[in-house]
Amino acid sequence: MTRVLLLGGTGDALRIARQLGSRHVYSLAGLGKVPDDLSCGVRVGGFGGSEGMARYIADERIGLVVDATHPYAAQISANAAKASGAVGVPCWALRRQGWKPQAGDDWRMVGDWAELTAALAPFNRPLFTLGREPLAHLDEIPPQQFWTVRCLDTYEGSPRARILATRGPFTLKGERMLFSAEAFDVVVSKNSGGSATEAKLEVARERGLPVVMLRRPELPAVDREFASVADLLEALQVSG
Known part of the structure; x- marks a missing residue:
């Protein structure tokens, strides 16, 4: 499989990270508990904006960026799309569907x-x-x-x-x-x-x-969007 940089911090991202092997990198901003039971590498901390992320992608020979951050993490999603575009690496995103109001909701x-x-x-x-x-x-x-x-x-x-x-x-x-x-x-x-x-x-x-x-923020266009973890993991296997 192409070397993956997984941008996470959510439960969905952790589910994806648990399926990645040692060649891949799970990146966290540093808030909350850092998992210690993953086979993939774990990176904690910021990149220094889109330019810093682009340098990291190039230096580490990342072949695919997967944005599985929170739906409201608009800045890092924007950085991921811009950085991956700058170095010619595809960017995928897990775009979880929002809740819908039901009868009785105010x-x-x-x-x-x-x-x-x-x-x-x-x-x-x-x-x-x-x-x-x-x-x-x-x-x-x-x-x-x-x-x-x-x-x-x-x-x-x-x-x-x-x-x-x-x-x-x-x-x-x-x-x-x-x-x-x-x-x-x-x-x-x-x-x-x-x-x-x-x-x-x-x-x-x-x-x-x-x-x-x-309200949800607007998020950038990416190469592929996925509504579920299962669909994204299936695509990752196919892409490998």
């Missing part, structure tokens, strides 16, 4: 942080499931609100915020327990898709809670 779509905070104005106890971004805004919490922020980072928090340092997958039972204990009145989410974090949406639906949903 989704409030927003495009950025300003729209998000405006949408939260009527509420008192939001649950943030955006990752670490809310940590940069803890000094902006409105007087009537208490935030719960679920992310990978440990953080001291503030008098009016609780930081839950944990990672998915999250079960329906566990989410029901959390929502009952904390009395959230709104959920803040990215439209990440997949099953690992979908249970919060089901619980919000059960409890009649609105969901402030951050």
Whole structure:
């Protein structure tokens, strides 16, 4: 198989990495736990933008870049497409489908942080499931609100915020327990898709809670797109 540079950090990416042999490289930004049970090489840290990634691809004789990063990791996806194009190496991407609202859902779509905070104005106890971004805004919490922020980072928090340092997958039972204990009145989410974090949406639906949903960013065109891990892995075997 052509030497693969797999850009990851998601559960889907880890599933792909577990199928790669020692010639290939799994690249992580460095947040969260670094897997230690893979046959492929593991690289941790940034590349220095698209130019640095292009140099790495050329120096390491990478023959295929596979972007399996988070659907909201727009910058690294852009860097991957630009870098691979600069050195004439194909770029594939796993583009997981987003969730679709169901009967009983109350989704409030927003495009950025300003729209998000405006949408939260009527509420008192939001649950943030955006990752670490809310940590940069803890000094902006409105007087009537208490935030719960679920992310990978440990953080001291503030008098009016609780930081839950944990990672998915999250079960329906566990989410029901959390929502009952904390009395959230709104959920803040990215439209990440997949099953690992979908249970919060089901619980919000059960409890009649609105969901402030951050729209997906536009991602660059690549040589091939895949909607599932299975399809991508099949293509990797064929390409080998």
